[in-house]
Amino acid sequence: MAYKALDRIVPADIAASGGLTLVDAERFCESLSEIVRDCGPATQETWRCISGRLLSPDLPFSLHQMMYYGCYRDYGPDPPAWLPDPEIAATTNIGQLLERRGKEFLGSRYKDPMSSFSDFQEFSVSNPEVFWRAIFNEMCLSFSVPPQCILREDPSYPGGQWLPGAHLNPAKNCLSLNGKRTLDDTVLIWRDEEDDGMPVKKMTLEELRMEVWLVAFAIETLRLEKGSAIAIDMPMDVNSVVIYLAIVLAGYVVVSVADSFAPSEIATRLRISKAKAIFTQDFIIRGGRRLPLYSKVIDAQSPTAIVIPRGSHFRLKLRDGDLSWDALRARVKDLRGVEYFAVEQPVEAFTNILFSSGTTGDPKAIPWTTLTPLKAAADGWCHVDIHRGDIFAWPTNLGWMMGPWLIYASLLNGASMALYNGSPLGSSFAKFVQDAKITILGVIPSIVRTWKTTNCTAGCDWSAIRCFGSTGEASNIDEYLWLMGRAQYKPVIELCGGTEIGGGFIAGSLLQPQSLSAFSTPAMGCSLFIIGNDGVPIPPNVPGIGELALGPLIFGASNMLLNADHYSIYFKGMPVWNGKVLRRHGDVFDRSTRGYYRAHGRVDDTMNLGGIKVSSVEIERICNAADNNILETAAIGLPPRGGGPESLVIAVVFKDSSDSVRDLNRLRASFNSALQSKLNPLFKVSYAVPLPSLPRTATNKVMRRVLRQQFAQSSKL
Numbered sequence: 001m002a003y004k005a006l007d008r009i010v011p012a013d014i015a016a017s018g019g020l021t022l023v024d025a026e027r028f029c030e031s032l033s034e035i036v037r038d039c040g041p042a043t044q045e046t047w048r049c050i051s052g053r054l055l056s057p058d059l060p061f062s063l064h065q066m067m068y069y070g071c072y073r074d075y076g077p078d079p080p081a082w083l084p085d086p087e088i089a090a091t092t093n094i095g096q097l098l099e100r101r102g103k104e105f106l107g108s109r110y111k112d113p114m115s116s117f118s119d120f121q122e123f124s125v126s127n128p129e130v131f132w133r134a135i136f137n138e139m140c141l142s143f144s145v146p147p148q149c150i151l152r153e154d155p156s157y158p159g160g161q162w163l164p165g166a167h168l169n170p171a172k173n174c175l176s177l178n179g180k181r182t183l184d185d186t187v188l189i190w191r192d193e194e195d196d197g198m199p200v201k202k203m204t205l206e207e208l209r210m211e212v213w214l215v216a217f218a219i220e221t222l223r224l225e226k227g228s229a230i231a232i233d234m235p236m237d238v239n240s241v242v243i244y245l246a247i248v249l250a251g252y253v254v255v256s257v258a259d260s261f262a263p264s265e266i267a268t269r270l271r272i273s274k275a276k277a278i279f280t281q282d283f284i285i286r287g288g289r290r291l292p293l294y295s296k297v298i299d300a301q302s303p304t305a306i307v308i309p310r311g312s313h314f315r316l317k318l319r320d321g322d323l324s325w326d327a328l329r330a331r332v333k334d335l336r337g338v339e340y341f342a343v344e345q346p347v348e349a350f351t352n353i354l355f356s357s358g359t360t361g362d363p364k365a366i367p368w369t370t371l372t373p374l375k376a377a378a379d380g381w382c383h384v385d386i387h388r389g390d391i392f393a394w395p396t397n398l399g400w401m402m403g404p405w406l407i408y409a410s411l412l413n414g415a416s417m418a419l420y421n422g423s424p425l426g427s428s429f430a431k432f433v434q435d436a437k438i439t440i441l442g443v444i445p446s447i448v449r450t451w452k453t454t455n456c457t458a459g460c461d462w463s464a465i466r467c468f469g470s471t472g473e474a475s476n477i478d479e480y481l482w483l484m485g486r487a488q489y490k491p492v493i494e495l496c497g498g499t500e501i502g503g504g505f506i507a508g509s510l511l512q513p514q515s516l517s518a519f520s521t522p523a524m525g526c527s528l529f530i531i532g533n534d535g536v537p538i539p540p541n542v543p544g545i546g547e548l549a550l551g552p553l554i555f556g557a558s559n560m561l562l563n564a565d566h567y568s569i570y571f572k573g574m575p576v577w578n579g580k581v582l583r584r585h586g587d588v589f590d591r592s593t594r595g596y597y598r599a600h601g602r603v604d605d606t607m608n609l610g611g612i613k614v615s616s617v618e619i620e621r622i623c624n625a626a627d628n629n630i631l632e633t634a635a636i637g638l639p640p641r642g643g644g645p646e647s648l649v650i651a652v653v654f655k656d657s658s659d660s661v662r663d664l665n666r667l668r669a670s671f672n673s674a675l676q677s678k679l680n681p682l683f684k685v686s687y688a689v690p691l692p693s694l695p696r697t698a699t700n701k702v703m704r705r706v707l708r709q710q711f712a713q714s715s716k717l
Contacts, residue, residue: 003069006032007041019060028054032067044513047071048083051489057462061452064485065478078594080513081484082491089114089511092385097138105130117511117521124524125551131525132555135378139412140178143168144344151553158552158571158581159559162371163347170351170373171248172342173412175209180388180414183209187411189391189436190238193285193422200436203238208245213340215246217332222304224252224276226343229353231255231270231278233297236397237421239308239325241407243279244398251343253367254352258399259284260681263299270302272365272563273353277304282316287423347371353562354401356499356613364500364569365562372502373408375556379503380409382524384440384469384493385510388414393433394442394469395424400611401499402471406442415440427456437464441487444472444611445479446645452482462487467510471495472611474599475517476644494519496599498585500570502556505585506597517643518596527551528597529575529582530589537577538591545590547603549574549582557583600639605704607637608646610682616704618679623650626674627667631655634694636708638686638717647686649711653693664688687717 004013009032014025031054039046050067072079089095095113098120102110105123110116124131129150147166154161177183183206191200203211219230230252234240247254255273257266259281270278280297283290294307298319307318308325318324345351352368380386392410396402410417418436420429424447433441441462448470451457465487470480471494480492491514497504505526512520522528529537529549538544552571560566574582588600605616619635631653637646650671668688675683689711695703711717 003066003073005041005073006046006067006070007036009066009070013066014063017060017063017066019058019063042071042074044080044083047080051081051484055485055489057457057486057488061482061485064481068481076594077592078515078518078596081481081516082489082514084114084511084513086112086114092510093138093381093387094120094385094509094511097134101134105134114511117509121521121524125522125527125553128525128553128555135381135524136374139377139381140180141168141173141374141377141412142176142178147347151555153553157559158567159557159583160553162555166347167344168347168370169249169251169342169344170370170408170412171212171245172344173373174245174408175205175212175249175411177205178414181205185388185414186416188238188241188419189416190419190421191432191436192237193288193420193428196428196431200432201238208242209339210337211242212245212249213338214329214332214336215242216250216340217335217338218328219246219250219252221328221331222277226251227253227350228277229253229255229273229275231257231273231275231302232398233257233259233261233266233278233280233293234308234398235259235281235284235421236403236406237419240279240398241417241419244404244407246340248351249340249342251345253350254398254404256352256354256399256401256403258397259293260397261296261399262678262680263296264678265680266296266300266302268362269355269365270300272355272362275303277306278302279306279308281308281310282314283310285310285422287426345370352404354404354499362563364564366499366558367560367562368404368502372556373404373412375502376405376408377412378525378555379405379495379497379507379523381413383495383504383507383509384409384467386410386413386415386440390415390439391418391436391464392416392440392442393418393420393436393438395420395429395444395447396442401497401502402442405503425450425456426454427458427460430457430460430462433462433465434460438462439464439466440469441465442469442471443483444645445470445475446473446610448479448483449476449644452479457486460486465490468492469495471497471504473608473645474639474643476640476642477516478642479644480516492516495523496587497523500558501554502558505550505554506589515594515596518592518598520596525555528589529577530591531575535575537575537582541591541595543591543593545600546588548585548587548589550585551577552580552583554583607635607648609637609648609684610645612680612682614680614683619648619650619675619683622674622678623652623671626670629654629656632694634702634704634707636704636711638708638711641712647717648684649687649689649717650685651689651691651694651707653691657692664690689717 011025011029014028015022035049098113132150143166145167147163152161152164185205186202187205188203255275281293305322350367354366355363392415394406420432493508495504496506504523506519507523508514508520530544531547532538570584586603616635620633623633634651636649638649668685671685695706
């Protein structure tokens with residue numbers, strides 16, 4: 001759609017957007033004319049004034065679009081939707097650090113926090129010893145044994161050895177008193193879905209410490225060897241956070257299992273991790289629906305289960321050997337208030353086993369060490385600007401990396417973590433954001449799409465929000481323009497990383513202009529390379545598109561896998577830059593002429609559905625068995641033309657070609673039923689497309705990229 005230049009807009013155009021009378025439209029147009037007269041019709045300052053002074057959440061979104069696209073109609077790529085204010089930038093975590101030590105770090109190159117941010121990012125890569133010591137000091141982290149150095153480069157470890165010799169316990173750091181908080185500070189804020197009309201609940205640091213200590217003592221009564229794996233298959237609520245911290249505090253290893261998984265997926269993760277016990281819940285409530293959880297754990301043939309009731313009463317009959325939550329805690333009731341002394345461990349010790357889908361077979365089992373939580377917290381400190389007084393919410397689950405990331409990013413930075421125990425898709429969650437006075441709200445794009453489609457945030461006051469975070473999927477420009485408009489155009493900080501990174505490798509910053517659905521900087525401590533068609537990295541800071549590779553020296557990144565060869569997956573066959581082999585990531589990125597980065601999906605045949613990476617092979621295995629008349633299928637993740645989350649398209653070849661005219665809607669429903677029961681209830685097939693055959697290579701491999709290109713050009717999808 002073509003939009004008028006701002007200096008050509010008249011009151012009738014404003015009124016036509018809907019929701020305004022002609023009188024109100026005339027007033028709006030008068031204010032718009034004043035801004036255009038002072039700032040011009042198409043400048044960054046014009047948009048800053050319009051978004052800050054004229055637009056509000058109750059105005060029709062079509063008017064927001066008219067202003068944004070009218071202002072930037074001739075701007076070209078990457079128009080900034082948010083611009084930093086120099087005074088506010090100086091109060092951010094990095095801004096304050098640079099105000100104090102900028103000249104020490106950068107010498108005569110230092111000017112001010114905003115102008116020198118890119119130089120400081122490069123400094124974080126080239127001077128890891130100085131940079132990371134400064135960050136640890138700012139975050140008030142403590143080591144029981146300090147590191148011998150920050151980084152020791154070793155040819156045997158392409159990613160280097162970080163903090164050699166250090167001992168610490170990240171859960172202890174989450175609970176410790178330091179310069180960021182007191183015992184009376186609120187650290188958890190929550191609400192259950194069924195308590196929509198009730199005030200939010202809160203827990204202080206002192207109360208959290210007592211709960212974690214008690215559960216740590218209770219876990220000891222299971223008589224498991226130190227270092228044993230203990231799974232958590234629960235929604236992310238207060239109990240699961242307490243259990244997570246207690247497991248780590250006591251020197252055991254968390255096994256992350258998403259509460260949406262089918263029994264077979266639960267069993268796979270328990271088998272790979274060799275979990276000795278599992279914490280779970282009798283059932284969960286999502287959107288008013290009661291969904292079983294403990295029964296799935298039983299079907300997965302789990303080891304000893306500790307079962308927590310969703311409500312106040314426990315009605316289930318337990319398997320022999322399983323325990324109720326109350327029974328476990330009753331074993332140590334006399335120890336309430338007694339401090340549990342943390343098990344301090346070396347940096348290479350495991351704290352968490354998470355899983356990331358490979359392209360075939362079992363998911364990759366990725367261990368987080370005692371080091372990884374520091375990377376998560378540093379990303380929060382540097383890029384999302386988390387600090388004491390913030391109330392931080394991000395709808396997620398401990399089965400995915402963002403669950404543990406949220407715990408560490410919040411608690412290690414002295415913020416309050418806000419948890420909603422229920423579906424984040426409706427007005428009840430939007431009201432929780434308002435009532436909890438959330439200051440930082442994390443999202444995934446598919447959630448934002450639902451909010452925009454249903455307008456479930458209408459009437460909610462989100463003015464306490466000072467920034468959004470976004471990760472998990474490619475975002476959509478219009479949807480994120482809408483999201484910013486719900487909170488008076490606060491910025492969206494895009495983050496992209498991975499379970500094996502422990503956080504992000506590319507991000508946004510409150511010290512830089514932010515363009516919609518784009519990344520403005522490599523993450524602190526990270527270097528990025530785009531590999532050209534010739535297989536050689538494009539020189540840094542040069543525009544281009546290709547497979548993204550990472551500089552190998554990334555603090556907190558994995559250096560081993562439990563069930564795969566780490567070197568083969570991440571380093572084998574990669575280009576060398578300045579004597580160092582680059583680390584494989586697997587996404588296609590482009591860097592624009594204005595220095596922004598955008599993601600364009602996977603290079604391989606792994607797709608991203610609702611923030612969950614899954615291989616085509618896993619989906620095809622289930623779809624092939626969904627109907628006896630199917631010869632073969634190919635699963636394709638198809639990004640929408642305007643950007644945003646991928647849609648799942650299944651190409652189908654039938655045994656009898658005449659079946660291609662059959663009821664495809666019924667077939668699609670069969671695929672959905674099979675995928676949701678056998679793989680993940682969040683997966684949904686958008687289209688089933690009949691084909692006479694699948695395109696193949698000379699070695700008979702399916703060319704899914706060819707199908708992806710064909711489907712992207714089709715007007716029917």
